[in-house]
Amino acid sequence: MAKSVHAAIGEHPIHCLMCDNDTFRKREVKLNSTGMELFDLAWANESATGLICQSCGYVHLFVNRDLRFNRARG
Template structure:
């Protein structure tokens, strides 16, 4: 993820298992990543939002469509310059 001593901060190319990810809307291949909290009404009512599960969110850099992945271990992110 480094290029000339600098760390790549995104957007990223993404693979889910053996498949390259592309946006279902615009077919873009670059994504910004972030952790997304999966809040529930009951936990919010009790002020326990921090205890909810989280997912990996990938936002398309082209159209902003958001994809969520509950198992972030299945997703691999790489900098565009790392691709052959």
């Protein structure tokens, strides 16, 4: 199972938009486009950081590279 993290952009902690939880699982998500898929170039699509809420499962996507992570306890 993936480790839980707390996330922030600068001094602003991130909370789930649905349930206000502050612990997430982190993973890279490809932002596939139809055109790139059509030409078999999906590997060249941009990626984002996906934060999956540990409480409700809502997925938040960020392309901001200034995200900071701290391991959540527990």
